[in-house]
Amino acid sequence: MKKVLKKISEIAIKQGEFSFAPEQTEAKWLGNQPATLAEIQEAEARLGITFPMDYREFLLITNGFTTPNEHVDPSFSKASDVAFLKDVDPQLIEIWTENDELLEVAIKLARSIIIGGLGEEQYFLLIPPVIENADWEYWKFASWIPGEDPYEGLENYFINVLDFLKSA
Template sequence: MKKILREISEMAIKLGEFSFTTEQTETKWLGDQPATPAEIQEAETRLGVMLPVDYKEFLLITNGFTTPNENVDPSFSKISDVAFLKDVDPQLIEIWTENVELLEGAIKLARSIVIGGLTEEQYFLLIPPVIENADWEYWKFASWIPGEHPYQGLENYFINLLDFLKSA
C-alpha cells in the first residue's frame, strides 16, 4: 500500500492541479508520520472494535493522508480523530432511517466509523461486520453520490484513486 500512496502523492503534486503545503510539495508525500501501535490500540479500545488489518497497516504507514482532489475524495483522518458516524453526523443517519427504502443502509451507517472526510463533503467509512470474522465494508459516502460507493478494501480504494489521477 505504501507504494500506491507514494505514487498518488507524486502524481498529484506533479499534476499541479491541487494545492498542497510546502512540506508536502518538497517531500512529494501527502501523508503524515505513522501512527504508533499504542495509538491504534487506544482507538480500538475507545471504539470498542478491532480495526481491520489493512486499515491498521495504512495507519502504520501514515496517520492521516491529504486528498489529492478535495472535491471528489476525502482526506483520511488521524487515528485520534476517527469516530462513529452517529457521533459525527447523527442527522444523516436520522434522514436515512426515515426512508423505509434506505433502512438497510441506515442500519449500516449507524454502525459505521468515519476514517476520512470529517470536515469535507464526503466521508470514507468503515462498517464493522455484524458476525465475528466476517469482512468489513468500505464505503465512500457523499450527498452527491446516489447511495454508497463500496470498495473491496483500502488498497482497492487507493488503486481507484491512482487510476483517477492517471486519467486526469
C-alpha cells in the same frame, strides 16, 4: 499499499492542481508520520473495536492522508480523530432512517466508523461486520453519490484514486 500512496502523492503534486503544504511538496508525500501501535490501540479501545488489518497497515504507513482531489475524494483522518458516524453526523443517519426502503443502508451507517472526510463533502466509512470474522465493508459516501460507493478494501480504494489521477 505504501507504493500506491507514494504514487498518488507524486502524481498529485506533479499535476499541481491543488495547494499542498510545503513539507508535502518537498517530500512528495501527502501523508503524515506513521501512527504508533499505541495510537492505534488507543483508538481501537476508545471505539471498542479492532480495526481491519488493511486499515491498521494504512495507519502504520501514514497517520492520515491529504486528498489529492478535494471535491472528489476525502482526506483520511489521524487515528485520534476517527469516530463513529453516529457521533459525528447523526442527522445523516436520521435522514436515511426516514425512508423504509433505505433502512438497510441506515442501519449500516449507524454502525459505521468515519475514517476520512471529517468536515468535507464526502466520508470514507468502515462498517464493522455484525458476525464475528465476517468481512468489513468500505464505503465512500456523499450526498452527491446515489447511495454508498463500496470498495473491496482500502488498497482497492486507493488504486481507484490513483487510476483517476492518471486519467486526469
